[in-house]
Amino acid sequence: MIRAGALLALGSALAPLTGCDPFDRDGEPAPGPDPLAPLVDEALALAAAYREAAAAHPTLAERLTPIAEAHATHAAELARVARMTLPSATATGAPAEPTSDPDAALATLREREKTAREAATRACAEAPADRAALLASVTAARAAHLEALR
Template sequence: MVRAAALLGFVGATAPVTGCGLFDGEPDPPPPPDPLAPLITGALDLAARYDAAVAAHPELADRLRPVAEAHRAHAAELARVTGTALPSATPTASAPATDPGAGTATATLGGLREAEQQGREAASRAAAEAPAGRAALVGSIAAARATHLEVLR
């Protein structure tokens, strides 16, 4: 009798667990996106903007291509750290709505400076909020974006 009561007590203790969705076949909800995911998209967007600027102003190629490659390297490392797959195609720049290479070279550089500044600020915020294991990487990306601003002067 004691053994039956113990068994019933065990079954009773597990019964609420089966009603919570853990064992009833419902799929787990997808995990939330990684907080660094927007930095991946931002880096790829910046690389695309630089590519558009070089296409519109080939005379800026030696100056801008290394920065575009740095952004692609940042996106690749962020994707590695977060376990995120990079998109197969480079996304188009999300802002401004006009072609980032349109206009004069001076105007193009001004638009790239603005985009870099926004990217640096986003990376700085992300570094401040990132766990210690990621803060150094994100902080170095913020620092790189600050140096990109100097290239665009």
């Protein structure tokens, strides 16, 4: 881990010297992909999914809106730790198929939340100490969301 990190750091320090940074970051070192990046994307996608389900099923809004906000808060905190910039507007892909009944919407969210909890568990296991506590809280929050969706 340490060796790989050192090589990455060296690589990014050298990038501007070679003068072939295709994105011209104004002298900023080109960052390697942060292992938190997929978790940021996942948290943003989850926040959007909960918001869409809350809009489609107003009876669920009271339960789903705080969870949507938690995922958005996670995305912001993970991005801050990874020194990433959050996209200003949530990139929603193709609008989700409107699910006809609230039970089906909840079942879909439960599946996505389960997958996300497992991803956060794996990320926590592999994280350095200074990130492990944040990832532990994200994992625990996702497990708590599953309980709240029961």
